[in-house]
Amino acid sequence: MMETQPVRLHGNNPVNGDLDLIDVLWRQDIDLGVGKEMFDVNLRRELEREREIELQKERQKQKDRELLQAKLEEQRRRHEQQWMAENFMRDGETGEWVPMNGRRAPSQPLASPPAVPQNMSPQVPNVAPPNVTNMGQQSMNQTSQFQNYQSYETGMPMMNSSMPQHLSVLENDYHIPTSNQSYPPQLASPSHQPITSPLHHMSPEQSHLQNYTYNQTQQQSQGNYHPQERMPQPRYATQENRGYGGNTSLEETWMDLVNILELPSNDSAGMVNNMNGPGRMMTPQNHSNALIQNVTMPTPINNTVNTNSFEPQTRSNFTSAPPSEGCSSPLEWNPTSMLFNGSSTGPEPSGGNLTTQVDDILSNIIDEGLDDLNITEMALEDAGLGSMQMLDDASSESGISMGGSSGGSPSQDHFSEGAMSPYDGMEGGARGGGDFGDGTPDFGKRPRKYNFNGGFNYNENGAESSQSNYSSSSNDTDFQYRPSSTNHIRHNHSYPLQPGQEPREFKKYSITDKPKQKGPHCRDKKRLEDLKVPLSMDQIVESPVEEFNEILTHHKLSESQLQLIRDIRRRGKNKVAAQNCRKRKMDVIVTLEDEMTQLKESREKLMAERQMIDKQTRDMKDKYSALYREIFLSLRDEHGRPYDPAQFSLQQSSDGNVFLVPKNVTSEEQLEMNKKIKEERDKDSH
């Protein structure tokens, strides 16, 4: 019946040669700031474990805070109910409790808190132990009602001090929480305990508890009960009483999960006992644990009808591998830290055990650059809060480079507002940008001769140039700027005008109305005429170097004429160069604008994906926790008692077996137990 599992320790402990190699590698890269853990797997694991421990401590603190808040809130609500039951009402202005209709209940003096009515909220315990009640009665009568609002911290030690002697057994066996180990204050009154609770298989201690609870009921029925003096219940009983179909709020359910998943203090992986049937698990006193091999769940004992809705697959084949349904992405929450405290410190089976899987998942996430998800925080917070915060962070981060622009199209972010807008360039009268032939700006629409306005298209006298489009075979005026390194050359730089806006060039230079010549060009032409230079502007400016030199040699020109020609050519070339330069500048701006748009789109896509992953993570975590709880609650020891989640936890080995391991077993004890287990198994096999 009982089958033991051998302990699997680390199988990858480096030998001396490995250590030397690690050291050598590390020293080689030490200048690069590489830590030794980069080469030493064990060291790296240790660091990871330390991190996990730190995180775990923080989680514990946060849990304590949340539970404390919940406790205070419930206490406040309870007192309100008491006041209400006593026909008191809260003054809307002062917040004080005043008797309704100016009267107060005749049975109670004003100074004493009202008795708890029978039909109080299920969360309000109806019972109290006799000695507690007595003590509470004495103090109650001497304190004002407002003292009932004392804090949870001050109230709980009093309860502990007044704990009945016989309950110390319970405290030992069931790890009754102290005031610091807060848990939802729900007592197991007979009226509220689920009929089908596993607690029906009660141990003597549990019977004791049941009797005690009954006594509480009796005392309460005598009107001597004060809620503050009620006894804390063993944690497990509290969880049991809530069950799945009870009057539990979502918050309480979550707290249950938190309590159940409280991590063991010591690693005890490898301590294995097989539990192929109910009642075969070794008791905690024996420091043994049980293996739930393929989840041999205990069947309900005797007349117990367990209404805990175990799903068939949960009973038959349980593997603690995270459910994959609905989760297509790696997760960043750490189920081992939720479930197994010691998983980070003790030996663990290599291969596909849960911890290793989680490590792999974490590694994948890190590799994918999603470490900013910070699921570790998220796993501790209420669903959604953490991720939303992260989203906010991410938004603020990415906003840095966006110039603080939030929302809106990229074209409206910067450039449409500033002078650098390409639209402004046209709107403001980029006369040089248009091809006056059709009045349509034509930047980059097609390979073309560069034809800015000032454009060498002007030939007002008709004789200026036969090359109306100022085309040239030279390398300087034929602007087809195509930088090979960038793709912005493919952009459409026609810079559409805004609706209703007429191109200025079109107004100014229609086809029939040729552009007027003003400025330097006009002057140069006039000078050419004055000096009787037999060359046109186009010839001077557009001709290639060889042709230009040939022209100069063919004509006998004076020094002043040559100087003028050279100046005209230089200025003409420089003008085109300036136009090209400006156009390139605009291209760069537009390219950056396009890139910004694409990056924004990409960012939004990634954000949506991350939200989806967060949601899947939460869903998976919930499923996993519920499954864990379901299985744990269904386990029974040899006496048919449920196991205390504070003392036991479930762990899964690499071969898929699930073990129930005690939390407070040291590694030496583990080794001893493993020896025993092995011996027993050998015996059985013989």
Add this chain to the structure above:
DNA sequence: GTGGGCTGTCATTAG
């Protein structure tokens, strides 16, 4: 009259 945008020109630098 003023400001902004466009364009041409100059000066400079690099290839």
Add this chain to the structure above:
DNA sequence: GCCTAATGACAGCCC
């Protein structure tokens, strides 16, 4: 050393 392209800076023109 010369030529050319690129570019910043400046001024003029236009709206």
